[in-house]
Amino acid sequence: MNQTKTIGIPRALSYYGNYPFYYGFFSGLGIEIILSDKTTTAIINKGVERVVSDTCLPIKVFVGHVLNLLEKGCETIFVPSLQSSSYKINNCSKIRGLPEIIRNVIDKPFRMIEPTIDKTEGISFKDFCNDIAHNFDIYDENTISSAIKAGWDVYNNFHKMTALGVSYETALKNAIERKLVFEPVTDVKPISVVIMAHGYNLFDERISMRLIKKLEKMGVKSYTSLNVTKEDALNSIRELGEIQYWANELDLTGTAAYYMLNNKVDGIIALSAFGCGPDSLMVDEIQYHAKERKMPMIHLTIDEHTGEAGFVTRLEAFVDMLIRKKRKLLEERKIIAIPQNRQNEKENTKVLTFGY
Numbered sequence: 001m002n003q004t005k006t007i008g009i010p011r012a013l014s015y016y017g018n019y020p021f022y023y024g025f026f027s028g029l030g031i032e033i034i035l036s037d038k039t040t041t042a043i044i045n046k047g048v049e050r051v052v053s054d055t056c057l058p059i060k061v062f063v064g065h066v067l068n069l070l071e072k073g074c075e076t077i078f079v080p081s082l083q084s085s086s087y088k089i090n091n092c093s094k095i096r097g098l099p100e101i102i103r104n105v106i107d108k109p110f111r112m113i114e115p116t117i118d119k120t121e122g123i124s125f126k127d128f129c130n131d132i133a134h135n136f137d138i139y140d141e142n143t144i145s146s147a148i149k150a151g152w153d154v155y156n157n158f159h160k161m162t163a164l165g166v167s168y169e170t171a172l173k174n175a176i177e178r179k180l181v182f183e184p185v186t187d188v189k190p191i192s193v194v195i196m197a198h199g200y201n202l203f204d205e206r207i208s209m210r211l212i213k214k215l216e217k218m219g220v221k222s223y224t225s226l227n228v229t230k231e232d233a234l235n236s237i238r239e240l241g242e243i244q245y246w247a248n249e250l251d252l253t254g255t256a257a258y259y260m261l262n263n264k265v266d267g268i269i270a271l272s273a274f275g276c277g278p279d280s281l282m283v284d285e286i287q288y289h290a291k292e293r294k295m296p297m298i299h300l301t302i303d304e305h306t307g308e309a310g311f312v313t314r315l316e317a318f319v320d321m322l323i324r325k326k327r328k329l330l331e332e333r334k335i336i337a338i339p340q341n342r343q344n345e346k347e348n349t350k351v352l353t354f355g356y
């Protein structure tokens, strides 16, 4: 059995949802983590060269990150097979078969740690963690249990911070430094949207083309799955009369449904990878309900050819429309939105200030 105590983790796919747990767990087992670099065009291109063209972008990106780890000299790489997260709640076939994809497209020698979680078939999260530990010759139950607890501690702290509005990057940094830091929300934005997207599309800034920051610059507050509890997301799916089928459905359908049903946002942005089957079903579902409720929605699809200019143009047009719609609504309710420097001219009017 290989005695290595380092593991390479590709900064892609489940990294974006689970890294706080992975960090606490592997550290608790005494295993050092080597992360691949942040996604670049070169990493994407390396992945694109290895897989058939109609594979979705996130899988190409994952392949690129595995190659990046191999270039760094990493000999052991984590490629989990995440089949089902709850009974009959499934991941897509590509995420389920990730180890097979990697085995077939990367012909370099390396050791793959490929634990499975499949609650439909009775393979539990504990089995998943045991499998990882056993691969490193760690069999002591107490050591594994404490590592699992350490994983949940980091994961829960990360989510406590993001639930209260701390950004993904800041919450991750603080959580792995074992810190719990909350930032007071100081700037209130006049327009808000919910983004329905997989974490691996949204929080990878190269893939999402810094969508959240772009919206911020346009004066738009974004809400994501990190701001909604799993319970609220699930209840919202049910309130729409739908059922959860896909493992990521809470992050997409559930998050969009929660904000739409509670009228907490002015619009919905769906961000998905071109050619993704599950996403197209989930986006269609939300589009149907958004149309019924007259909630504006835009669907942005991305692949390796997506140009930033076209992406920004569509985004700006959508935001302009949201601003016009909100102005009209406020004027109808006799709440006048005017630029900040003209506030004094409207002394007797209830004023809502737009920041631009």
Ligand code: SF4
Binding pocket: 056, 057, 058, 059, 092, 093, 094, 095, 198, 273, 275, 276, 277, 278, 279
């Ligand atoms: S859910 Fe869609 S985007 Fe994600 S890996 Fe599967 S096919 Fe690709």
